Amino acid sequence: MNILKKAAGKILYGIAKLLSVVLDVFIKVVEAIVTVLGNVTKGLIAFIGMGGCLLLFIFSGPLGLLLLMNPLVLFAILFFVIFPLLGTKFVSYLKYIKYIVTEFLFDRARYLIDGISYQFESFSEYKDKYRRMEEERKRREQQQRWNEQQRVWEERFRQWSEYQRQNSGYSDYEWYRQNAGNSNQNMYQDPTIEFKKKYEESCDLLGVKYDADKYEIKLAYRKKAKEYHPDLNKSPDATVMFQKINNAYEFLSDSNIERYRRMS
Missing domain, CATH: 1.10.287 (Helix Hairpins)
Structure with missing residues (x-):
């Protein structure tokens, strides 16, 4: 047997x-x-x-x-x-x-x-496991994107701070004259304006005020994500909008909220 x-x-x-x-x-x-x-x-x-x-x-x-x-x-x-x-x-x-x-x-x-x-005893349990695995995979990918995004911003602010420290005794004209032709000049541009613009655009997309805290942002994100989720919203631009909402929420992290408040 x-x-x-x-x-x-x-x-x-x-x-x-x-x-x-x-x-x-x-x-x-x-x-x-x-x-x-x-x-x-x-x-x-x-x-x-x-x-x-x-x-x-x-x-x-x-x-x-x-x-x-x-x-x-x-x-x-x-x-x-x-x-x-x-x-x-x-x-x-x-x-x-x-x-x-x-x-x-x-x-x-x-x-x-x-x-x-x-x-597992039944197909439905395998289905549940697969869904959990997919959710975890998406969470890891989201975390990786957030980490990379933060790394880029931190590096830009670090470079700007270093440039200001090293060239504090120069006028803008003197620095430009001494570094004319330097291909890395764009690395030392103040990222503050771009950061604030991206932050405020992300807030506008989620429909929250610029001084909203993380709980207000999370609540607004859940509402927007549910509204534009491709499985619930069948409009042609739902998928694109859903991705934009996710990107905005990723950008409005705790550290970026704190950075924006320091700038304001």
Whole structure:
């Protein structure tokens, strides 16, 4: 009986492994197609932008009507415009399916081969784990972006402070004359104006006052994020707006709130 169980487990493990490889290849192919089509679409948009008036004239006339009635033309438009948008979600869905199905099969195979208990009893538990993993991945990526953003700002303010310290005895004209032709001059520009502008634009995007504290900012972010979440808001610009809201919230960190208050 144990021999049969182990044999069945090995067969199930082989099926899971094969399915994992097949899905990996399929996902990579779909990702490549989405990337290529996305680049082609961007190129077409740029081309249309350069000759927009001419194309508008052509498509508003009888020739444009004939072209739009052609099934091949309509298919091409839908393919190059809609597929890159839906393709990204399709890839995410494929990764989701691959994980829960293969992990389920691998768990059952290990149980049959070695008697190791299942990690989870049902598909829904694997789904929950995948969602938690994705949330954690996004959180780590957000933290990495925030760390890099803070590193850049800290370096800019450090360079500006160092420049002021070293050149405190020079007038702006004397410093410019002595450093004419220096390609690093732009490194020593006061970042204060740009920082304040970005801070205030982020506050405007979330709809909070410039002197809002972190709790007000967090509450406003949650409301805006819920309003523009792509799963809830089906408007064409929802995804772009959702990303802008996230970027604004990332910028309005505790340290940046404190820095802005010191500047005010």
